[in-house]
Amino acid sequence: MDRQPHDVLDELQRDPYPHYERARRADGLVHVPELDAWLVARDADVREVLRRPEDFSSANSLRPDVLPAPAAFAVLGGGFGGRPVVVTTDGAVHQQLRAPIVRGLSPARVAAVLPYVAERTAVLVDSFGKDGRVELMSAYAGRLPGDVIGRIVGLDPADVPAVVHGGHRAEELLFRPLAQAEQIAAAEDVVAMQHVLDRYVRERHARPREDLASEIVASVTDGELTLEQRHEAVGHLQNLLLAGHLTTTALIGTTVLHLLRHRAQWELLCAEPDRIPAAVEEAARHDTALQGFRRLTTRPVTLAGTELPAGATLFVAFGGANRDPARHPEPDTFDITRAPVRHLAFGLGAHGCPGAQLAREQLRLTIQELSQRLPGLRLAEEHPVEMRPTMIHRSPYRLHLTW
Ligand code: HEM
Known part of the structure; x- marks a missing residue:
C-alpha cells in the first residue's frame, strides 16, 4: 500500500535524529519536504538564527x-483567541507580550511556588497503585506541570483538568491528522477551555489578584x-499554559525513560542525589x-553558505543542535556524568x-522524589515504549513502571 505523506512525517517525528545527522554532514542547508522547510541542525547555525530575530521572524x-x-x-469561531501571541511575534509587540510572563516567572516567583511543587510531587507519588505498578504519563507527568502552572496563573484547582485537556486537544487538532468528527470534538474541547479562561479574564479585570492571570489582563x-x-x-x-505544561510533561516522561534505560546511571543518582541537576x-x-x-x-540571507530568499521557511532544530558532535562529544550517548x-x-x-527555571525545578523535585522513595523503579518490560510522533512535545505515549 502507498505510504501517505503523514506516515512519512510520523516516521521522521518518532526518530528525527538520523535526519539531523544527514543535515549536519551536508554542505550548507538541506531542504526537507516532510517538514516543508530548510532544516537547520548544526549547533552554530541554530545559534546564529536565534541571535538574529530581525532576519529570522x-x-x-x-x-x-x-x-x-x-x-x-x-x-x-465560537471560542476566543486566534490573535498573535508571544511565541509568534517579533520586535516591540513581542517584548510587550513577553514582559508580564518574565515577571510572573521570575526567580523569586519560582522560589515561592517550590513548596507547592514539593507537596504535589509527594501527593502524586502517594497515589501510585499499591501493587507496585504505575503508568507514569497519566498518573504523574501529565498532572504535575498543569497543577503548577495553574497555581502560578491563579486557576482554581478544579479548573485545571479541563484546561490541561483543552491544551492536549489543541495540539491534536493542529498537529495530528484526525477524522472530521474527531476534529469537531477536539475543537469543542478547545472552545470549552477558552470559555473557562475568558471567565478568568473577566473576573481578574473586575477584581485583580496577586497572580499571573491578573498581570496578563492588566497588560492588555x-x-x-x-x-x-x-x-x-x-x-x-x-x-x-500550553507552553508551560505540555513541554514539562514531555520532559518528565523522557527523563525517567532514559534514566531507567541506563540502570547504572539511575543507581548512581539514587546513591548521589547531588547529581540530579546535571542529570x-x-x-x-x-x-x-x-x-x-x-x-x-524577512529578507534574502545567507546561512551556512546557502542563499535563501525573503519568505523562506526554516525548521530550527534545537534537538539537532543538541546532538551536534562539534559541541557535545559523543552526542548520542546518554551520560549524566558528562562535563556540562x-x-x-x-x-x-x-x-x-x-x-526554563520552573521546568528545571519540577524535574529536579520529581527525580528526587522518585529516586528516594522508589529506588527499585524499572520499566515494565511487557509494555514496549512508543514515542509520540511530534516535534513539539517529544515523549513516550505511555510509560509503564514497576518497583
Ligand atoms: C521542559 C520544559 C520546557 C521546554 C523544553 C521549553 C522549551 C522552550 C523553547 C525551546 C523555547 C523557545 C522557542 C523559540 O525560540 O521560538 C521556549 C519558549 C517559551 N517557553 Fe518554554 N519550555 C519549557 C517549559 C516552559 C514552562 C514551564 C513555561 C511557562 C511556565 C514555558 C513558557 C514559554 C514561553 C511563554 C515561551 C515563548 C517565549 C517567547 O517567545 O518570547 N516554557 N520554551
Whole structure:
C-alpha cells in the first residue's frame, strides 16, 4: 500500500535524529519536504538564527502541521483567541507580550511556588497503585506541570483538568491528522477551555489578584475590557499554559525513560542525589522535548553558505543542535556524568524560554522524589515504549513502571 505523506512525517517525528545527522554532514542547508522547510541542525547555525530575530521572524513558529476542516473551524469561531501571541511575534509587540510572563516567572516567583511543587510531587507519588505498578504519563507527568502552572496563573484547582485537556486537544487538532468528527470534538474541547479562561479574564479585570492571570489582563487593558482585549488575553493565557505544561510533561516522561534505560546511571543518582541537576540537563539535551520551531526569513540571507530568499521557511532544530558532535562529544550517548556544556533545549536569545527555571525545578523535585522513595523503579518490560510522533512535545505515549 502507498505510504501517505503523514506516515512519512510520523516516521521522521518518532526518530528525527538520523535526519539531523544527514543535515549536519551536508554542505550548507538541506531542504526537507516532510517538514516543508530548510532544516537547520548544526549547533552554530541554530545559534546564529536565534541571535538574529530581525532576519529570522517567529511569525510562523507555531505553523500547524494539519489544517482543520471547515466544520472544525466553525466550532473554533465560537471560542476566543486566534490573535498573535508571544511565541509568534517579533520586535516591540513581542517584548510587550513577553514582559508580564518574565515577571510572573521570575526567580523569586519560582522560589515561592517550590513548596507547592514539593507537596504535589509527594501527593502524586502517594497515589501510585499499591501493587507496585504505575503508568507514569497519566498518573504523574501529565498532572504535575498543569497543577503548577495553574497555581502560578491563579486557576482554581478544579479548573485545571479541563484546561490541561483543552491544551492536549489543541495540539491534536493542529498537529495530528484526525477524522472530521474527531476534529469537531477536539475543537469543542478547545472552545470549552477558552470559555473557562475568558471567565478568568473577566473576573481578574473586575477584581485583580496577586497572580499571573491578573498581570496578563492588566497588560492588555487600560480601563475598560473590550471584546478584542478578551480575545487577546485568552490567547495569551492559552499559549502560556500550553507552553508551560505540555513541554514539562514531555520532559518528565523522557527523563525517567532514559534514566531507567541506563540502570547504572539511575543507581548512581539514587546513591548521589547531588547529581540530579546535571542529570536533568543531560536528559533535556539528549532527547529534547521541543525539537524545533519554524522561522521565516524577512529578507534574502545567507546561512551556512546557502542563499535563501525573503519568505523562506526554516525548521530550527534545537534537538539537532543538541546532538551536534562539534559541541557535545559523543552526542548520542546518554551520560549524566558528562562535563556540562550549554545546550539549546530551552532556546536562546529574544524568544529563549522564560519558564526554563520552573521546568528545571519540577524535574529536579520529581527525580528526587522518585529516586528516594522508589529506588527499585524499572520499566515494565511487557509494555514496549512508543514515542509520540511530534516535534513539539517529544515523549513516550505511555510509560509503564514497576518497583
Ligand atoms: C521542559 C520544559 C520546557 C521546554 C523544553 C521549553 C522549551 C522552550 C523553547 C525551546 C523555547 C523557545 C522557542 C523559540 O525560540 O521560538 C521556549 C519558549 C517559551 N517557553 Fe518554554 N519550555 C519549557 C517549559 C516552559 C514552562 C514551564 C513555561 C511557562 C511556565 C514555558 C513558557 C514559554 C514561553 C511563554 C515561551 C515563548 C517565549 C517567547 O517567545 O518570547 N516554557 N520554551
